[in-house]
Amino acid sequence: MVESLLRPLIGISLSRETGPDGVARDFVRSTYLHAVQLAGGVPILLANIAESAEALKSCHGLLLTGGGDFDPALYGKEDAGTKWGGVSPERDHTELLLIQTAYALSMPIFGICRGIQALAVAGDGSLIQDIPSGYPSSCLNHSQTEPRAQVTHLVRMEQSSLLKAIMGAQEISVNSFHHQAVMTVPKDWTVTAYAEDGLIEGMERVAYPFGLGVQWHPEDLVDSHPEALQLFVSFVKAARQYQEEKI
Numbered sequence: 001m002v003e004s005l006l007r008p009l010i011g012i013s014l015s016r017e018t019g020p021d022g023v024a025r026d027f028v029r030s031t032y033l034h035a036v037q038l039a040g041g042v043p044i045l046l047a048n049i050a051e052s053a054e055a056l057k058s059c060h061g062l063l064l065t066g067g068g069d070f071d072p073a074l075y076g077k078e079d080a081g082t083k084w085g086g087v088s089p090e091r092d093h094t095e096l097l098l099i100q101t102a103y104a105l106s107m108p109i110f111g112i113c114r115g116i117q118a119l120a121v122a123g124d125g126s127l128i129q130d131i132p133s134g135y136p137s138s139c140l141n142h143s144q145t146e147p148r149a150q151v152t153h154l155v156r157m158e159q160s161s162l163l164k165a166i167m168g169a170q171e172i173s174v175n176s177f178h179h180q181a182v183m184t185v186p187k188d189w190t191v192t193a194y195a196e197d198g199l200i201e202g203m204e205r206v207a208y209p210f211g212l213g214v215q216w217h218p219e220d221l222v223d224s225h226p227e228a229l230q231l232f233v234s235f236v237k238a239a240r241q242y243q244e245e246k247i
């Protein structure tokens, strides 16, 4: 008799900010937890400590969440000004370690907003440090002031992409809360979605069980936009497959 599996464990990276008492806090917006729960996964919070790489080995998928900027030194760039901020060395370090650990295990990986940027930095990719000053030809507002569950700009997906297959359309409207973006994608990754101004909004890892990064925030859309939930469903399904193969 085949024992029924527990639901797949999804390791989730956390933001780090210092509170008014001077003590650092690790946290995540609950919408990420909600999206993983809805998709059938069990959220596991991975604190910004080196031991999280050990904890990830017990998980079946890695979800990289949104947040502050990466230190430009980590992707080999000079500081292009002061248009980046919210850097946490502990978070930068932990997420790069988590990504390396997931790759070594061929574990499904899903990066959202800062998460797609983390995947670029972990490889040999690079970032636009500030869209208004670093990509002035943009005709879009990527830092929307509308509510988080409101979609504000279009994204076009490549014909044969995993993204298009999951979302079920070549064009979708997304929300947008980023002042940085992926400039160049790392080796083994390919761009599969662009905004109308040419900015990279999605990328996929070639020849990998499930490697996906998106620049928008589908976790804020899962209750109102079925295709956003499908991203999490596909990710958790891949985590489930990883879990089954591990046994």
Ligand SMILES: [Mn+2]
Residues within 6 Å of the ligand: 142, 153, 175, 176, 177, 178, 195, 201, 215, 216
């Ligand atoms: Mn955008």
